[in-house]
Amino acid sequence: QVQLVESGGGLVQAGGSLRLSCAASTRTFNNYAMGWFRQAPGKVREFVAAISWSGDSTFYTDSVKGRFSISRGNAKNTVYLQMNSLKPEDTAVYYCAARSSSRRTVVHTSRDDYNYWGQGTQVTVSS
Numbered sequence: 001q002v003q004l005v006e007s008g009g010g011l012v013q014a015g016g017s018l019r020l021s022c023a024a025s026t027r028t029f030n031n032y033a034m035g036w037f038r039q040a041p042g043k044v045r046e047f048v049a050a051i052s053w054s055g056d057s058t059f060y061t062d063s064v065k066g067r068f069s070i071s072r073g074n075a076k077n078t079v080y081l082q083m084n085s086l087k088p089e090d091t092a093v094y095y096c097a098a099r100s101s102s103r104r105t106v107v108h109t110s111r112d113d114y115n116y117w118g119q120g121t122q123v124t125v126s127s
Helices: none
Strands: 004-007 009-014 018-024 032-039 046-052 058-060 068-072 079-084 092-100 123-127
Touching: 004 032, 004 092, 018 046, 018 092, 018 123, 032 068, 046 068, 046 079, 058 068
Parallel strands: 009 123
Antiparallel strands: 004 018, 018 079, 032 046, 032 092, 046 058, 068 079, 092 123
8 A cells, every 4th residue: 555645736826836746655666657647626637747667757748748847756755746837727636646567667647547646735826
């Protein structure tokens, strides 16, 4: 069982930046591929970014490419989402997700691929 705890959300003006963190309670963090998803009110939870267990591979949804960056610190059991040039349409609850993985460069973009989820952190971008 893996517990995930997100932090770093908040209220920011358009054009600003936030850095989300997700801490995992596992001694084998480098056995897990990680992802970030978000859910706006009235909408389905959508994929944002993913990173392989090694950190060698990353993938982003088109709407955040060039603005968001996913990274991980395996020694700290933490995955990060750096969000720059934020827009009002980025407003959502952001969720961290994990799934076990033995493939160094594989990332996962589907909600159904992930076994573990955090409780979410609210990001609000004002115009």
